[in-house]
Amino acid sequence: MSYVVRIPTPLQKFAAGAENVACVAPDLAALLLELTTRYPDLRDRICEPDGRARRFFNIYVNDEDIRFLGGPGYQFKDGDDVLILPSIAGGR
């Protein structure tokens, strides 16, 4: 099982410039761990000290807010399209 996580422009500099990252973690907590193990600079950006996702990010699975899909309980599926997006983002 694997799926693609799309990294938004403002976070790419913390992920060695990656735009798309193939991941295998089964759920959100494991995904955050997988991403931040691979890209340690991401850790302070997307995680609270206790490892949970930070408040000002939204995570979408196949265009649906993961919180509507069960949030931490959602089990990723093969081929899922996962998008991490700051709730307000963008710059010049």
Place this chain on the structure above:
Amino acid sequence: MSYVRGLRCRECRKEFPLEPIAGCDECFAPLEVYYDLPALKAALHPRDLASRPADMWRYRELLPFTAAEVTGLAMLPVGGTPLLPAPRLARELGVDSVYLKNDAVNFPTLSFKDRVVAVALNKARSFGFKTVACSSTGNLANAVAAQAAAMGLEAYILTPADLEAAKIAATLVYGATLLRFSGTYDQVNRLCTQLAQTRPWGIVNVNLRPYYAEGSKTVAYEIAEQLNWQLPGAVVAPMAGGSLVTKLAKGFEELRQLDWASGPTRIFGAQATGCSPISTAVKQETEEIVPQRPNTIARSLAIGTPADGFHASRTIRATGGWAEDVSDAEIVNGMRLLARAEGVFAETAGGVTVACAQKLSRQGRLDPHAPLVLVITGNGLKTLDALIADQPASPVLAPRLEAVDAHLAALLAEVSFA
């Protein structure tokens, strides 16, 4: 002279220059403009404002413009809307005094969004953007389209497809390009966030957001000045993304720091039950905003994932206020009550505000002796659909005296049998 100093992250306090950026690049929290208030306090006194035009630009030192920008501002006569005493509504709510801050008659597009757009588009122009854009539930669309036309900017407006007909017409007439999308505002807004990363656009509620939001503070300044520099005991305001309530609090706090006004103001937030993520968080006394799928006639408030929800909830509780939400039927009743008691025709969001004030009053959450201000943010003519749906058409009479007499007698009989 300018007193604006920069942008600061609301969470980690990191500072940024005055540039088109949406959020903090460290923690991604919203940014806020900060000013040198001690210097402003020494330089300007409220009486200095007396000779200025009665619009939002009289408070330009408290808006995010540099000295160079101030001289080139396009100062459309936005704001300066009436603060109306509402004695019959006060009796209805069981409080001594109620005022309506009536942005339903704002210029140019009859909603409070004219204020935020006046700031955002002036910033867009000075940042060198030729094109501006926004995601909107309608009022912001109208305001951006109109002021972009007035400033010679190109405008792209992104909205959910189910917008009220009046709000669509009142966007297209200005020549803006309207992009309608299937799905909710939240989905359209997310798309806008992505567009901000790929298009060279000034997006008023994304990369111009810190400036845009500052425009809301002028509601607070006007309320204070119209009350002779007294702060009201409480304010009830509608919540969509949650920005307005945070900026009312910021505006009042700046006036306290300037010593232009004093005293506490409790901030109360109003939502429709069909889209109530912020009021739910306040009532559950949590800071966690749980997103909702909106289903309400108050479409201008239908934001299920409010960008400033967390800060709105925290601000409300910090001021000793509260939040409530009301059903669609209560919203329509609120619109009728406001129109019949005070002659003010507000859009559905105004019905939300009035009906929530009634609910808060019944709960004993309003101090009956503290002046209360209801912020009316939009005009009823834009949401006629909400009323027409359950309003029977009046019968057509023959233009003869007998017909009038007979009809009025029948109406009277209806009333006495009722």
